[in-house]
Amino acid sequence: MTDPSDSLSLAEHGAAPRDLPPPAPLRLNARTALFLDFDGTLVEIADHPDAVFVPDTLGETIHALARALEGRLALVSGRAIDALEAMLGPLEVAIAGSHGGEFRPAGAREAEALAEPLPxxxxxxxxxxxxxxxxxxxxxxxxxxxxxxxxxxxxxxxxxxxxxxxxxxxxxxxxxxxxxxxxxMPGSDKGSAVRAFMQRPEFQGTSPFFVGDDVTDEDAFEAVGSLEGAGVLVGPLRATAAHWRLPDVDAVHAWLDAALNPSAASKGI
CATH class of the missing domain: 3.30.70.1020 (Trehalose-6-phosphate phosphatase related protein; domain 2)
Structure with a gap:
């Protein structure tokens, strides 16, 4: 596994960080927990937050992954939970919104606050x-x-x-x-959200993956790295605590689809 500190130390000394390898095929087994960012990871970033294109099948893909992982999946986004559901429809999966300030386990309808409201x-x-x-x-x-x-x-x-x-x-x-x-607000960061989910019974004993694109995802990359997991950076290479990299949103969807349909992926379909 690539040591993320190599990339960070190189960047701090003015050298370009070395590229990161692509992740291995995702295995939807009892040892896997999956955390997914939204903008820049599952959908392309748009000029206006309301202008993003959300594939019609995205909500079902998220729920299918959650079912395959028996609930060990969470969306962790900078968007508010209400904004995510306005785009994806009602979600039964675990969600952390507002960079982790809003925390909602799978099946719950009310979010728990991990941070104080913004004054x-x-x-x-x-x-x-x-x-x-x-x-x-x-x-x-x-x-x-x-x-x-x-x-x-x-x-x-x-x-x-x-x-x-x-x-x-x-x-x-x-x-x-x-x-x-x-x-x-303090406590509103994606790393805190990941750690809170990992303390829940359904996530315990697993190796977590976090997939994200922005510097706001670094707290989560560091969190999964400390929990015997790995971060997957989406997009151009930069200094990061992630272990692996996928080039773009399309590659993220291909990686997830291959996990849901391993027989089709093995045949190159």
Whole structure:
């Protein structure tokens, strides 16, 4: 298995990290737990969060994987749970939304909060900056707030400075993802969500995989690595704690489909 610290140490010394191998075929057995990011992993990132294309079959694929794993699957997304279900329909699988701030085991209808709600004045401070600098898209969530700057790249320096100052003064975290800057409450991170799921009976004794694309997934990559599992980075190579890499969303779907249909995959269908 590739040591993720090799990639990180090379990047810190100015050298390009070496490429990561593709993951082995996914085995849906009693030793496997699977955690999946959403944007950039199961669907392509779009200019607007509401503009992503969601395949009609995606919801059923997620449920099929959960059934095959006897519940040892969870979606772990930066989106709120309500936003995920608006795109995928009602979900019976385990979900962590808002970067882990919302935690909902499989079959439950109410989410447990792993973080405090975002204070209203934090939302207003960041929203005021966004309005004054091109009216950037602001995405409020229960435990965080995201500002998407894809259409306003020139505002990034000021946005980062504003978000960093708010984060320092409020004692909260700032995350800089793909064309988005987000302020999140303590405890609202994907690594904490993975660890919380792994303490549940259905996940115990398994080797967890986390599949994600963004720097906001690094907490989860580190978590699964410490739990005798592995992270799968989706997209271009970068410094990461992941062990393996898939080039794009299509490759993720092919990897998952092959696990659900191993006989077809072995015949090259």
């Amino acid at each position: 209203a004045h934090v939302l207003e401070r960041l929203s005021s900056f966004a309005r004054a600098n091109g009216d950037m898209l602001v995405e409020p969530k229960p435990h965080s707030v995201a500002v998407h700057y894809r259409r306003h790249p020139g505002a990034l320096t000021g946005l980062l400075a504003c978000a960093e100052e708010i984060a320092r003064s409020e004692g909260i975290a700032m995350k800089h993802g793909k064309q988005v800057v987000e302020l999140v």
